[in-house]
Amino acid sequence: MTTPETTAAAPGNPKRKKALTAVTALVAVAGVAYGAYWALVLNHFESTDNAYVQGNVVQITPQVAGTVVEIGTDDTAHVKAGDVLVRFDPADARVALDQAEAQLAQTVREVRSLYANNSTLQAQIAAREADLARVQVEYNRAQDDVARRAPLVVTGAVGKEEFNHANAQLAAARSGQVAAQAAVTAAREQLSSNQTQTGGVTVDQHPNVVRAASRVREAYLALRRTELVAPIDGYVAKRSVQLGQRVAAGTPLMSLIALDRVWIEANFKESQLQRLRIGQPVNLQADVYGKKVEYHGSIEGLGAGTGAAFALLPAQNATGNWIKVVQRVPVRITLDPKELVAHPLRVGLSMEAQVDISKTDGRMLADGSAAPASAQTAVYASDDSAADAQVRWVIAANGGGNSARNAGSPAVKPAAPVATLAGARLAASSSAAVPAR
The missing domain is CATH 1.10.287 (Helix Hairpins)
Known part of the structure; x- marks a missing residue:
């Protein structure tokens, strides 16, 4: 004998209802909190992890051809502006100067x-x-x-x-x-x-003297240029030159990087550029130091084009299978020099950048005023004056020029550039043996 099954609606579980209500309330509170956080905080920042350390990589290339007889530095070494990096054999240049x-x-x-x-x-x-x-x-x-x-x-x-x-x-x-x-x-x-x-x-x-004098200047500068000096203070990288190597003019021998003048190139999406302005403060973190070390900087300028626009092979967008890709624009960020001294950065390191965009009264493009020279060196300034002194001495020694007629003392030959230690000794012995003219 079968008993009919009776289904009665089970009364609701009060604990489950309370849990669902609590979860719903928690989600709602979290949503409100995130919305408030976004409106009050995140809405005032633009960030990217597509940022890298950049710097001036100065290539050391000779202006004259020659054979390497001395290398004065090596990779990772720090050099000062004016330090001799590479010396060529000066014999041919000295002969050319004597002939001139x-x-x-x-x-x-x-x-x-x-x-x-x-x-x-x-x-x-x-x-x-x-x-x-x-x-x-x-x-x-x-x-x-x-x-x-x-x-x-x-x-x-x-x-x-x-x-x-x-x-x-x-x-x-x-x-x-x-x-x-x-x-x-x-x-x-x-x-x-x-x-x-x-x-x-x-x-x-x-005119004949001026023409011959120009050849002396050219030969003198060629002799001076057998010594390759550092144009800036920096660290040596990618040294490729070797002793005895015959080097042509313009051949890269090594690079110099001034790590105290690096900057950050942050690549922001085009949708993030609307509120970016020159001068806005930036907080940065380097992967090499982690989140414990924070750098502070400011936007120096926004790139004039996207990275794809300056690629070696620009994208061909006028094709039938075109797919839209979000473009990125490089933004240059300067850093606090004191923080760079405390925590040095290397060119190419990855960074995370967060820009405070709460103030948007700055410029998106630099003004049209003439900008000062961003980099310059004075290590070659003495070459021209030394060449002129050499020319004046030759002219005066042969009875030409006002200096020869008006000088109250004998003309003394200016010191020639000494490219080797042997050359220095030879110059010293020659100056001691030959009286001043």
Whole structure:
């Protein structure tokens, strides 16, 4: 005998209802709290982890070709501006400088002879004019003799032979006068021709001397450039040069990085750029130090284009299978130098950047005022002045230029660039053995 099953609605579980209510309330509170946090905090920040340390990587490349005889540093070493990094064999450059100096000396002497010829030619003109005056007197005397004898020939007081002799002397005097006048004209033309090569300039300003002097400057600079010096303070990286290597001009030998002047390049999505402005403060963290170390900086500028726009192979968006990809724009962020000293960064390290966008009254683009030089070096400034001093010494030593005429003491040759220790000893011994000129 079967008993019919009866289904009765089970009364609700009060504990379960309370749990569901609590969970719902908790979710609601969390949502409200997150909304408030987003509105009050997150809404005022833009962040990205697509950020990296950037810096000026200065490539050390020679301006002249040469054979490496000395390497003064190595990877990871710190160098100061002006420190010698690499030396080339200076023998060929020294020979070229000696040849250029010899050519300049010869040119100065040749030009000096042109100026000396002016005085000689002026003296010749004076002598020719004196000859012309003497011949003119003789011609006038012969002319007077003929004039006196002409009426006497008719009366027979003067013989015909004597009269013919007087006419012959007059003709000879006339020929001498023409020849003397031609000699004066030729001497004046020769002086004028010589003065066209010397007029208006001094010896050291003469075109031939200037041309030869430029070759001396070129050879002197080539000798100085056999020493490659550090243009900035920094750390050596990627040294590839080796001893004995024959290096062509422009070959990269090593790199220098100034780690005290690095910056951050944060790549923000294009949808994040709306409220980014120049000057907004930025908090940053480096993966190498973790979240315990925080850097502070500010936005220096926003990139003029997306990263894809400057790619080696730009994207071809005018194709049928185009897929939209969110673009990123590089934003340059400067760091606090004191924090860099305490916690140095290396180029290429990953960073996380968070920009405070609560104030949007700044610029999105830099103003049009002229910006100061972002980087410069003075280590090469002395090369030109030293080359000029070398030229002046050669000119003065060969009697040209105002310095040679007005100097109260003998001209002393300026110190040549010493590229090797042996060269230094040779220069010292030469200066001791040869008296100053």
